[in-house]
Amino acid sequence: MTDQLVAPPTVEAPPASWWRNAVIYQIYPRSFADSNGDGIGDLPGISSRLPYLKDLGVDAVWLSPFYASPQADAGYDVSDYRTVDPIFGTVADASELITGAHALGLRVIVDLVPNHSSDQHEWFQKAIAEGPGSLFRERYHFRPGKGENGELPPNDWPSIFGGPAWTRVEDGEWYLHLFAPEQPDFNWEHPAVRDEFKTILRFWLDLGVDGFRVDVAHGLVKEEGLPDVGADAEWHLLGVGESPCFDRDGVHEIYRSWRQILDEYPGERIAVAEAWAPNLARVSHYVRDDELHQAFNFSYLGTAWNVHEQRQMIDDSLAAMSAVGAPTTWTLSNHDVVRHTTRLMQTAEGEVAGRKAVAVDEVAGLRRARAASALMLALPGSAYLYQGEELGLPEVLDLPPEVRQDPAFHRATGQDGYRDGCRVPIPWSGDEAPYGFGPEGGGSWLPQPASWAKLSVAAQADVPDSTLELYRKALAVRRTHPALQPTGNLSWVTAPAGILAFDRQVEGAPVFRCTVNMSDQPVSVGRPGELLLASGPVEGGPDEVVLPPDTTVWWSIPS
Incomplete structure (x- = not known):
């Protein structure tokens, strides 16, 4: 558990597969498109907007949970893994969405939540009803309490959402929940749990999904005996230090068994790990060639x-993933962190992966976000986009308390409770909320700012300098430039202070160069070839150009 990132010999990557260079678009179903006017996005709504995603130029979509759930944590508390929650539609709707996506050449990845279930799951309900000694209690982590009368939790583990990670039931036993009390953790040492998830995988693979995003992939196995962490221990869900409940070596046996199932199906079905670990070397263990295919690069998301x-x-x-022959992934935003249009303008002091937000200059924030997105899309590997980032949406900072739904919002500590600000439904068209999110007369489950009228899809489509058109152009270049394919390597280019520059190239093809001004002053750089794309306005003559602060340009250089 003390692995350090070194530079081991590079493992030769297998032949290029779709997922090694894919751009994958995350859809938060309740906030993408509403088909029935209830103010909550749903699967038919997503299906109706698939042509937009095809035109954007992405390769696949990842859907956050839409399974049956009491919605104590926006669907990450699953009561039935083989059906769709009625607020999102039906299994038939899911099948139609998958079929429609495939017809457009888009792949579909669905969220899988294996660390915990809902407390309304059939197993947990039986565990409560049957009492101590129930076989169903063995499928979770039930324990007697400490203290004279068992009045104290079994250990000192805190919940990620704040407070203790244990809740006591009426018969006196306690159960473990690393997240909300409504999310009891499974006991993955129990064979019934392992068998159940193998059948869940097959259910959705048989329906046609192309893969899974594995929620809390690092959390399934706990240290034997569930030892205390100690009052001074420094650990967290987000990979700070070691802990007895995260990133245990036992998780890898589980994922090797899952990989065998995925490999049985045609079309290269994949699994993507949400794995927080102390370092990139530990993260790379999840994507060895007999385990999962990708792991989210949260270290990059939090980089200054x-x-x-x-x-x-x-x-x-690149070194960590190359060591195991896996593609590196890149992402700037998701449903759990402050949108990067806002976050990148803030200092990193006191933050954990950008969960806190303060007001910033939105014009400057958008300029930097556009530059960061162009940089990310130029890097080797797979890129993940979060819905609405292609519109330049900022974090919503002024949601009133009564509309908040993040389960951590009203708890004392934990994830700060500010995740609702990145989950506000995206604007499609019109001058007033809900901006075409659903049928006329409907609303949206979280209020949208008045300023979003100018950021809607309709307001930006076919406008040459808009953020939407920047993404469309970037994704088109990424698909067609030979050096931006999986075989294109990366080499750094000497550049003036404040400039980050690198080349990507393959033999016999034009060189691709990415140049980024990360300083707060304009900088002159040589014009090496054809200008393919600029995240902002640039000026100059035939031999040099001036890059304003927070600007990225792409070049194609004759070989």
Whole structure:
């Protein structure tokens, strides 16, 4: 558990597969498109917007949970893994969505939540009803309490959402929940749990999904005996230090068994790990060639906007994944962190992966976000986009308390309770909320800002300098430039202070160059070839151009 990132010999990557260079678009179903006017997005709504995603140029979509759930944590508390919650539709709707996506050449990845279930899951309900000694209690972590009368939790583990990670039931026993009390953790040492999830995998694979995003992939196995962490221990869900409940070596046996199932199906079905670990070397263990295919690069998401730290993180990420022959992944936003249009303008002091947000200059924030997105899309590997980032949406900072639904919001500590600000439904068209999110007369489950009228899809489509058109152009270049394919390597280019520059190339093809001004001043750089794309306005003559602060340009250089 003390692995350090080193530079081991590079493992030769297998032949290029779709997922090694894919751009995958995350859809948060309740906030993407509403088909029935109830203010909550749903599967038919997503199906109706698939042509938009095809035109955007992504390769696949990842859907956050839409399974049957009491919605104590926005669907990450699953009561039935083989059906669709009525607020999102039906299994038939899911099948139609998958079929429709495939007809457009899009693949579909669905969220899988194996660390915990809902407390309304049939197993947990039986465990409560049957009392101590129930065989169903063995499928979770039930324990007697400490203290004279068992009045104290079994250990000192805290919940990620704040407070203790244990809740006592009426008969006196306690159960473990690393998240909300409504999310009891499974006991993955029990064979019934392992068998159940193998059948869940097959259910959705048989329906046609192309893969899974594995929620809390690092959390399934707990240290034997569930030892205390100690009052001074420094650990967290987000990979700070070691802990007895995260990143245990036993998880890898589980994922090797899952990989065998995935490999049985045609079309290269994949699994993507949400794995927080103390370092990139530990993360790379999840994507060895007999385990999962990708792991989210949260280290990159939290990297400061400066040349030294960006270059170091890019090097470290590529080295760690190359060591096991896996593609590196890149992402700037998701449903759990502050949108990068806002986050990248803030200092990193006191933050954990950008969960806190403060007001920033939105014009400057969008300029930096556009530059960061163009940089990310130029890197080797697979890129993950979060819905609405292609519109330049900022974090919503002024949601009133009465509309908040993040389960951590009203708890004392934990994940700060600010995740609702990145989950506000996206704007499609019109001058007033809900901006075409659903049928006329409907609303949206979280209020949308008045300023979003100018950021809607309709307001930006076919507008040359809009953020939407920047993404469309970037994704088109990424698909067609030979050096941006999986075989294109990366080499750093000497550049003036404040400039990050690298080349990607393959033999016999034009060289691709990405140049980023990360300074707060305009910088002149040589014009090496054809200008393919610029995240902002640039000026100059035939031999040089001036890059404003927070600007990225792409070049194609004759070989």
